[in-house]
Amino acid sequence: MASFRGGSAEAVAALTQGLQSAVSGSTETATAVGADLFQVALTLRSEGALRRFLTDGSVPAEAKAGLAREVFGGKVGGASLDLVADAVRRRWTTTRDLADALEHLSVVAAVRSTGDDAGRLADELFAFGELVKGEPALRDALSEPARSQADKAALVADLLGGKALPATVTLVTQALSGSYRTLAVALGEYQKVASEVRGESVATVRVARALSDAEQDRLAGALARQYGRQVHLNLLVDPSVIGGIRVEIGDDVIDGTVASRLADARRRIAG
Numbered sequence: 001m002a003s004f005r006g007g008s009a010e011a012v013a014a015l016t017q018g019l020q021s022a023v024s025g026s027t028e029t030a031t032a033v034g035a036d037l038f039q040v041a042l043t044l045r046s047e048g049a050l051r052r053f054l055t056d057g058s059v060p061a062e063a064k065a066g067l068a069r070e071v072f073g074g075k076v077g078g079a080s081l082d083l084v085a086d087a088v089r090r091r092w093t094t095t096r097d098l099a100d101a102l103e104h105l106s107v108v109a110a111v112r113s114t115g116d117d118a119g120r121l122a123d124e125l126f127a128f129g130e131l132v133k134g135e136p137a138l139r140d141a142l143s144e145p146a147r148s149q150a151d152k153a154a155l156v157a158d159l160l161g162g163k164a165l166p167a168t169v170t171l172v173t174q175a176l177s178g179s180y181r182t183l184a185v186a187l188g189e190y191q192k193v194a195s196e197v198r199g200e201s202v203a204t205v206r207v208a209r210a211l212s213d214a215e216q217d218r219l220a221g222a223l224a225r226q227y228g229r230q231v232h233l234n235l236l237v238d239p240s241v242i243g244g245i246r247v248e249i250g251d252d253v254i255d256g257t258v259a260s261r262l263a264d265a266r267r268r269i270a271g
Helices: 005-023 026-047 050-054 061-071 078-089 096-113 115-133 136-143 149-160 164-178 183-197 213-227 256-271
Strands: 200-207 229-237 245-249 252-253
Touching: 005 026, 005 078, 005 096, 026 050, 026 061, 026 078, 026 096, 026 164, 050 061, 050 096, 061 078, 078 096, 096 115, 096 164, 096 183, 115 136, 115 149, 115 164, 115 183, 115 229, 136 149, 136 183, 149 164, 164 183, 183 200, 200 213, 213 229, 213 245
Parallel strands: 200 229
Antiparallel strands: 200 245, 245 252
């Protein structure tokens, strides 16, 4: 899913504020709104004529809002319907941006539903993404086109039910919809949203051995000072780095591993 640009970026920013007001103080409302918005996004992706009409800049905004209320009224809650009506009144850079934005907002709502556990949600999404990457059989089971979405959702529920936050189960299930290239990519993007809601950046940290809590705190503090905002750490123990640490944050890579220094030395000798 591409990042939003131009009018779409402005629309998403305004809708995010509206969502925050709609779900403020109620985890139940946040959960319901998240589920509703995701279902509307799925409908818009499958109904091309409806999607094109609701994003047509030549159609009066109130006509689009009226149709949205007619189509989705009774199928989603009042707060969700108001957000959808607000969304279709706005200008979108491309037709697919409306559905993508509603999915993005559904993730924000799911994060809001966790209250103070948003950090745990981010950790669980990352952990499940790493599990999928490391287990080919699981990856194949969750990506098999012939397997129904209901079967895949049941597998996720079996794996995570009672062990992870309900919001984690919800978002992992949503990630199976195919709106992203792979499940792992979807989970990575969802985790970024979870961290952004908390005002954090995400750093993937590769180390040869697990870091203590104190070491993690020092690293997070150093990165926060460098980047001017809090940083959520995704820790990966990777013996191939031998020693030292490699940090990936956004497009930046800070490579202080022994393996990297050895590779540099070999290149200098060879050159």
